[in-house]
Structures are given as structure tokens and as C-alpha cells.
Amino acid sequence: MDLDAVTKHSASHAKPDGLILQYGTAGFRTKADRLDHVMFRMGLLAVLRSKQTKSTIGVMVTASHNPEDDNGVKLVDPLGEMLAPSWEEHATRLANAEEQDLARALVAISEEAAVNLHQDAFVVIARDTRPSSEKLSESVIDGVTVLGGQFHDYGLLTTPQLHYMVCCRNTGGRYGEATIDGYFHKLSTAFAELSKQAFCSGGDQRTLKVDCANGIGALKLREMKQYLPQGLSVQLFNDGTSGKLNHFCGADFVKSHQKPPEGLEMKANERCCSFDGDADRIIYYYCDADGHFHLIDGDKIAMLISSFLKELLLEIGESLTVGVVQTAYANGSSTRYLEEVMKVPVYCTKTGVKHLHHKAQEFDLGVYFEANGHGTVLFSKAAETKIRQLAKELEDKKGKAAKMLENVIDLFNQATGDAISDMLVIEAILALKGLTIQQWDALYTDLPNRQLKVKVADREVISTTDAERQVVKPPGLQEAINDLVRKYKLSRAFVRPSGTEDVVRVYAEADSQENADSLAYEVSLAVF
Ligand code: NG1
Ligand code: ZN
Numbered sequence: 001m002d003l004d005a006v007t008k009h010s011a012s013h014a015k016p017d018g019l020i021l022q023y024g025t026a027g028f029r030t031k032a033d034r035l036d037h038v039m040f041r042m043g044l045l046a047v048l049r050s051k052q053t054k055s056t057i058g059v060m061v062t063a064s065h066n067p068e069d070d071n072g073v074k075l076v077d078p079l080g081e082m083l084a085p086s087w088e089e090h091a092t093r094l095a096n097a098e099e100q101d102l103a104r105a106l107v108a109i110s111e112e113a114a115v116n117l118h119q120d121a122f123v124v125i126a127r128d129t130r131p132s133s134e135k136l137s138e139s140v141i142d143g144v145t146v147l148g149g150q151f152h153d154y155g156l157l158t159t160p161q162l163h164y165m166v167c168c169r170n171t172g173g174r175y176g177e178a179t180i181d182g183y184f185h186k187l188s189t190a191f192a193e194l195s196k197q198a199f200c201s202g203g204d205q206r207t208l209k210v211d212c213a214n215g216i217g218a219l220k221l222r223e224m225k226q227y228l229p230q231g232l233s234v235q236l237f238n239d240g241t242s243g244k245l246n247h248f249c250g251a252d253f254v255k256s257h258q259k260p261p262e263g264l265e266m267k268a269n270e271r272c273c274s275f276d277g278d279a280d281r282i283i284y285y286y287c288d289a290d291g292h293f294h295l296i297d298g299d300k301i302a303m304l305i306s307s308f309l310k311e312l313l314l315e316i317g318e319s320l321t322v323g324v325v326q327t328a329y330a331n332g333s334s335t336r337y338l339e340e341v342m343k344v345p346v347y348c349t350k351t352g353v354k355h356l357h358h359k360a361q362e363f364d365l366g367v368y369f370e371a372n373g374h375g376t377v378l379f380s381k382a383a384e385t386k387i388r389q390l391a392k393e394l395e396d397k398k399g400k401a402a403k404m405l406e407n408v409i410d411l412f413n414q415a416t417g418d419a420i421s422d423m424l425v426i427e428a429i430l431a432l433k434g435l436t437i438q439q440w441d442a443l444y445t446d447l448p449n450r451q452l453k454v455k456v457a458d459r460e461v462i463s464t465t466d467a468e469r470q471v472v473k474p475p476g477l478q479e480a481i482n483d484l485v486r487k488y489k490l491s492r493a494f495v496r497p498s499g500t501e502d503v504v505r506v507y508a509e510a511d512s513q514e515n516a517d518s519l520a521y522e523v524s525l526a527v528f
Contacts, residue, residue, distance in 0.1 A: 001110070001117055001147060003103040006044065009146045010102050013040035013139055017098075023083075023091040025352035025499030027074025029063050032132035035071050039136045041094045042073050043123070043143020044106060049087060050121035050149065052113050053078050058166040059144075060159050061127040061137045062278040065213075065252035066500075068245040071132050073140070080167030080175075080415025082354040087113070121149035124165055126157035128216045128278045129240060154180070158216050158279035160418030167415045175414075180223070188227035190410035191424045193403075198431035199231030206431060207233045209272040210423070211261045213250030214240045217279035217419055224420060232427055237264040251276040251283040251373050251419075256451060258295055260285065271430075271437040275419040281373040282419040284426070286437045294441050298369035299326065299334035301426060304440055305377060306344055306367045308429045309408070313365075315401035316390055320364035320383050325349060325356045328469045328494055329371040329451075332509055337444040348467040352499060353417060374417040379409050447490055449509035450520035454527045459497035459504050462527070468496040480526040488515045493523045 015037040021028050028038050042059055050057040058076030066072070075083040075091065083091065090109045097105040110117060123144045127133035137153065144151045154165060161183055168178035176186040192199075212218035218239035225234055238249045238261060246253065249261035251274040266272055266287045273284045284296035306324055313320055324338050324346045338346045349355040353374055360366025364383035369375030379387070387409065390402040411428070413421040430440065456462075463473045471478040477495070485491045493508040504527055508520035 001106065003106070005146050006106065007099075007103055009142060010037070010040060010099060013037045013142065015097075015099060020096050021092070023088040023095070025354075026064060027060075027072055027083075028091075028095060029066060029070060029072035029500055032063075032069055032071035032130065032136065035073070035132075035136060036139050038095045039073055039139035040143040041102070042075060042091065043140040043145075043149075044147055045087075045091055045094050045109070045143075046075055046123040046140070047121040047144055047147040047149035048090075048106075048110055048113065048115050049075060049077075049083075050123055051117065051119040052115045054119060056122045056124055056166055056169040058162050059123060059125045059137075059140050060157075060162045060278075061125070061133045061140065062159055062216075063128075063130070064159070064278045064280070065246055065250055065276040068130060068247070069132070071130055071136055073136070076163050076166045078166065078170045080163040081357060082416075121147070122169075123149050123151045124154060124162065124169065125151060126154040126162040126165075128159075129156060129219065130245060156216055156219060158220050158418070158420065160280050160413050160416050160421065161220065163415035164413055164418075184224055184227045187411060187421055187424060188224070188229075190407045191428060192229045194407035194411060195229070195231070195428040195431050198428070199229050205231060205233050206427070207235060207271070208423075208427060209235050209237060209264060209266070209270060211238045211249050211254070211264045211272065211274040212236055212240065212279075213253075213261075213275055213277050214238045214243045214245045214247065215250070215275070215277040215279065217275035217277075220279065221275075221420060231431070237261075246277045250274055251281040254285060255283050255295065255297060255372050259293055260287070269436075269438060273423060276373075279419040280417050281370075282422045282426075283373040284437065286441070288438070294438075295446075296437065296441055297331075297446075298371045298373040298375055299330050299446075300440065300443070301373065301422065302326070302367050302369035302375060303334060303338060303342070303443065304429055305425060306338070307342055308433070309365055309367070309377070309405075310342065310344065312401045312405045312408075316394060316398050316405070318386065318390070320386070322365045322367065323347060323360065323363035325359045325366060325368035327351045327356065327370055328467055328496075329507055331371065331446045331449060332490070332492055333444050333447050341444075348469070350468050351496065357416070369417075373419075373422075376414060376417045376422065377408070377412045378414050379412075384409055447509040448511070448513040448516040449507065450513075450516045452506040452520045452524050453498075453501070453503040454495075454506060454524045455502070456504050456527065459502060462495060462497050462504055464494075464496050469494050471495060477526060481523055484519060484522045484526065488519050491515070491519055493519055495523060495527055
């Protein structure tokens with residue numbers, strides 16, 4: 001390692017004195033003008049991680065659903081998964097080292113992680129459409145090259161597309177071709193095959209309106225449209241040509257405000273969906289004839305997908321295990337429906353995709369979705385091999401079901417939640433089953449709920465256990481929450497420090513909207 005060169009280059013990416021940041025649930029995130037040093041240093045760290053794993057490592061410059069003047073960065077590990085927890089600590093340490101300590105921190109990390117410095121390194125980089133992203137990704141490249149790493153800059157990609165590229169590159173092309181054309185080709189082929197019965201008979205064109213949050217999703221969905229079969233017409237809104245990123249639009253806005261985005265005109269009963277700013281989340285919704293807004297969130301998406309998977313497994317007669325993974329934010333009605341009506345085992349993990357992803361790996365078919373619409377389905381190696389083999393061997397109805405499952409494997413982005421891929425899976429299922437969005441929505445009724453944010457001096461004074469559903473610190477807070485919850489029917493509430501914003505989040509559900517609102521409010525007062 002040429003530490004003198006590192007110190008010299010670092011001077012042009014100087015760390016603001018005293019600034020401390022943490023590699024949180026989604027990497028580093030803050031105002032874009034405070035991130036230049038972090039980008040340079042994550043370039044350095046990606047080289048070390050690449051050497052240590054002898055694999056290509058990804059660096060994504062994005063702040064997802066945050067406002068346009070924020071930015072962020074996260075590293076993508078060899079199989080397209082989130083960075084390993086021990087390296088999150090290295091990332092935090094490297095980002096926070098003062099200028100004069102940077103070289104020492106780099107050496108300490110290489111030693112602790114037993115990095116072979118003679119190993120080659122390769123890093124792939126991509127960014128979202130934020131005005132600050134291009135310059136920040138150049139700083140990442142500066143960090144990569146100063147340590148002698150090789151790199152490929154994909155330019156503009158959605159977050160899940162970069163995860164896909166990393167996975168392809170480290171699996172010798174078995175997962176797909178590591179190009180944008182390879183990605184579109186893989187997904188569109190699987191989609192066309194899966195849904196051909198629904199779309200080939202010259203039936204009606206199905207139309208879907210998509211709010212792209214004025215982000216990268218618009219660019220990539222527009223490119224994807226040329227690959228899609230005739231039967232599905234995708235109309236883009238908030239496509240970045242005029243509005244601001246995530247401003248009154250996008251999946252996060254729609255989910256947290258429980259209302260339609262601006263810039264998308266909805267007629268009664270039209271099927272609509274929203275991506276978030278880096279297109280790794282998707283939320284569906286519609287307005288009924290009385291003008292009432294209906295939100296179909298990640299919980300209902302998980303329910304639709306798992307019931308489809310269970311039907312196919314039943315058809316082919318294979319007893320592969322299906323598990324659904326949620327977080328504490330999952331609506332109580334969804335958990336009940338999955339367990340009691342669908343008889344699928346449901347597990348709850350801490351917030352943050354890496355926790356859900358990890359748990360989902362325990363099943364043959366692991367379905368995971370956060371209520372906010374981030375999720376996918378993972379197939380174990382053994383299940384994938386079995387399904388592909390059955391698709392070759394079985395005939396008639398069983399063979400057809402096995403081939404459909406094989407296409408489902410190829411259509412899901414198994415590296416991470418992916419709005420484009422999830423959208424195509426959902427569209428295929430609805431078309432094949434002849435389900436309208438109203439019928440999908442009506443399978444169960446969400447319990448009224450409310451999420452609030454509380455600004456506190458130090459959000460870390462709150463610590464939790466039991467997948468964040470119980471407070472352990474400060475003393476007395478959990479008892480106070482229990483007392484409040486007891487006042488309402490069908491009620492539940494919890495609080496946790498956010499991993500991406502400087503706030504404490506409060507969640508409450510109850511038998512009516514009014515009660516959910518007042519429970520959330522009362523709990524937020526208890527947090528102060
Ligand atoms: P935090 O800020 O830790 O609640 C939010 C989302 C997560 C996840 C991350 C990363 C909620 C309540 N939380 O985390 O689900 O998506 O951002 O983007 O939606
Ligand atoms: Zn996102």
C-alpha cells in the first residue's frame with residue numbers, strides 16, 4: 001500500500017473536522033456536501049474488501065428515498081448481498097478517522113481482516129440520478145485507483161441492478177450477464193415465459209401506471225419497456241423530466257403519507273405503483289369509485305407472492321419449505337392471514353434488509369418483504385436445482401407448474417429487493433390468476449396504523465430487543481408503552497431508533513384510525 005499517496009490524495013477529499021458518521025442500515029447517508037471524504041474512503045475500503053474476498057465488490061452512490069440534496073454510499077459484497085457486519089465496523093472507523101490517522105486506520109483494518117495486499121482488486125461502481133452523485137462517484141474512483149484497484153464504472157444504475165452486476169461477476173456468469181442488456185434480457189425472457197399464457201391469447205392490454213419518484217427507476221424502466229411483451233403497457237409518471245427526486249412522490253412518500261403521489265392522475269380502480277428513488281422498493285395502490293385511496297404495501301405483496309408459490313409447489317407435489325420474513329412494521333392483519341389462513345410460517349427480524357435476507361436464506365423458498373415494499377424471494381441452491389430438474393422431467397400440469405417456478409426463480413432479483421423485478425412478478429401473477437387490484441386488496445383488511453418520527457437529543461438512548469418490539473432502555477419506557485397499548489383494542493405499538501435518520505420512530509396500530517393515531521401520539525409523548 002502506498003500510504004503516502006493515500007495521504008496526499010486524501011487531502012483533496014478532506015474530512016470536515018469532528019464529523020462523525022455511522023455505516024447504518026443502508027450505508028452512510030447525510031447531506032451530499034458532507035460526503036466527499038466518505039466516498040474516497042469507501043473506494044479505499046472496497047479495494048481492501050475485494051482483496052480479502054478475492055472477488056469483485058460493488059459501491060453504490062445513492063440515498064434512496066431521502067431528499068434530493070442528501071446522498072449516501074453502500075458497499076455490495078460478493079454474492080450481491082449487503083456488506084458483512086464486521087466490515088460495517090471497518091467502514092465506520094475509516095470514515096471517521098481524522099486526516100492524520102487515516103493511513104494508520106487503513107493499515108489496522110488490513111491487519112485485523114488479514115487482507116493479502118498482493119492480491120488484485122476489482123470494484124464496480126454505480127450511482128443514482130442525484131445532481132451530486134456523479135462527482136461523489138468520481139471520489140470513490142479516486143479512492144479505488146490510489147490503492148491500485150481496477151474498476152468498472154457502470155454510471156447510472158438502480159441499486160438492485162448494481163447488486164445483480166456484482167453477483168453475475170462473482171459467479172462466472174451463471175447468474176446472468178453482467179451488463180445492463182444482460183439484466184433486461186434475463187428479466188424480460190423470464191417474464192415473457194412466465195406470463196405467456198395470460199398475454200398470448202390476444203386478450204386485452206393490461207395497463208399499469210408507475211410513479212418513478214423522479215429517479216433512476218424512470219430511466220431504467222423506460223429502457224426496459226422495449227423488452228416487454230405486447231400485453232403489458234407500462235406508463236411512466238414522475239419520470240424526472242420536470243419534478244424533484246422523491247418530492248411528494250415515490251414509494252416512501254406514498255407509504256408514509258398513505259396518499260397518492262403528486263404528478264400521477266388516478267382514475268377509479270386503476271392499478272398504480274410507486275418506486276422509490278433508487279428503485280429497490282415498490283408499493284401498489286388504487287382509488288375506488290368513492291375516491292377512497294387503498295394502499296397495497298410490502299405485506300400484501302408478500303402474501304400474493306407466497307400464495308402463488310404455494311399453489312405451484314402443491315401442483316408439482318414437492319414439499320419444499322416456504323417461509324415468510326417480516327419486520328415489526330408488518331401489519332398485524334398480514335401476519336395473522338399468513339399464519340392462520342395460508343398456514344405459512346412467519347418470522348420477524350430487525351428492520352433493515354440484511355436481517356430479513358439472512359433469515360430468508362434458511363428456507364427452500366424464503367419470501368421477505370418490509371412493509372415499505374423492499375423485498376424479494378430467495379431460493380436455496382438445492383431447491384433451485386430440484387425445480388430446474390423437475391421442469392425438464394415433469395409433463396402436463398405438473399411440468400407446466402415446474403416451468404413456471406423456474407421462470408419465477410429467474411425473474412426475481414435474488415441479490416436484493418428490486419422494484420422492476422418485483423413489479424414484473426406481481427404483474428405476471430395478477431394476469432395469470434385474473435385478479436384485479438381490488439380483489440388482491442380484499443384478501444384481508446389492514447389494521448389502521450400510524451407511524452410517527454420523534455426528534456430527540458440522542459436517539460441511541462433507546463435500545464430494543466425481540467426484533468425491536470420491546471424496549472430495554474431507558475428503564476420504564478416499555479412499561480409505559482404497555483399501559484398505553486392496553487387502553488385500545490387490537491392494539492400494538494413499539495419504538496426504535498432509526499438507522500437512517502436522526503429520529504426515533506413510533507409505530508402503532510389499533511381498531512380504528514383515530515385510535516391508532518392517538519396511541520402513536522401518546523407513545524411519542526412517552527419517548528420524550
Ligand atoms: P430506518 O430509518 O432504520 O427505520 C428505513 C426503513 C427500513 C429500511 C431502511 C433502508 C422504515 C420504518 N424503515 O430504516 O425499512 O428500508 O430505511 O432504506 O420504513
Ligand atoms: Zn431504496
